[in-house]
Amino acid sequence: MIEISGLVKRHGAKVVVREVGFTAKAGQVTGLLGPNGAGKSSTLRILLGLDSADAGTALIGGKPYRSLRNPLRTVGSLLEGSGAHRSRTARSHLAWVAASNGIPRRRIAEVLDLVGLGDAGRKRAGAFSLGMNQRLGLAAALLGEPDVLVLDEPVNGLDPHGIRWLREFLRSYAGEGRTVLLSSHLMSELANTADHLVVINRGTVVHSGSVAEVSAGHASLEDAFFALTGEGR
Template sequence: MIEVSRLVKRHGTKVVVRDVSFTARAGRVTGFLGPNGAGKSSTLRILLGLDSADAGTALIGGKPYRALRNPLRTVGSLLEGSGAHRSRTARGHLSWVAASNGIPRSRVPEVLDLVGLGDVGRKRVGGFSLGMNQRLGLAAALLGDPEVLVLDEPVNGLDPHGIRWLREFLRARAATGRTVLLSSHLMSELASTADDLVVIHHGEIVHSGPKGDVTTGHASLEDAFFALTDREDRWDS
């Protein structure tokens, strides 16, 4: 389980995350929805130990990320592409990541096959397309067969076949009792994939709960989202 409680983050005098609280439960895909600049990435960076909060907590299985031993065995993440050096091969990159967390090297070809990169594992990352880089990043997230996945805009660069594959993969992952937190501004994908939704706007949570609670009374998730955020904008004015 992911538990975020009363999280606050400031950049100078600007508050980018304000009293953010939500839970992502095991066996569910939780969609983290908001426009660009709403505070999604800042929240995820704190959750994954890449940044520090000014207040509040972000826990994975009851612990902060930095307290996890061999964290890739507990949580896999995809933020801003694969992070692989252009001169490395896909296999070389994943082998290094696996070694850093005590993961058997035999896991590398398994995850490459899983994400559809088995035939290009010995090619250098510099020749990869955006979609291939996304798949490589997902392969790295899956190396430790973690109980928790945290993915930020994972369909970026994927073709329609890849998008459909990822949607089905994440649903299947949650069905085995794993926790999936999926951050995106693409409402059509979250409408098709998520069980629960956390909606963030101007750094604040405006709704958190089952997807049906958000969409009830609206023709689509898009209509529900704009109804929520337009209301918040009126309150701010």
């Protein structure tokens, strides 16, 4: 389970995350929905120990990310692409990631096949398309067979087939009792993927609940989103 409570983050005089709190439960896909600049990525970066909060807590299984031993065995994450150096092949990148957390090398071929890159293992990351880069990042996230997945805008660069595959994969992953938290500004995709939505705007949670609960009183999730965030005015 992911538990975020009273999270505050400032950049100088600007407050980018303001008293954010929500829970992402095991067995569910939780979607963090909001416009660009709403504070989604900042919240995830704090959760993953990449930034420090000015106040509040962000816990995974009751612990901060930085206290986890061999964290990739607990949490898999995808933020801003694969992180692979352009000169590295997909296999060499994953081998480095696996070695850093004591993950068996046999997992490299397994995750490459799982994400549809089985034939691209010897290809350099610099020659990858945006969609292939996203798939390589997901492969790295899955190396440790984690119980928690945290993904920021994971469908970026994927073609329709890839988007559909990822949607079905994430729902299946959560269906095995694991926790999936993903952020997106794409309402239609989260409506088809998430069990629970957290709507964030200007650094604050403005609504949360199932897709039906967030959409209640509106013609669609899109209409609810515009009403809650003031977008499109």
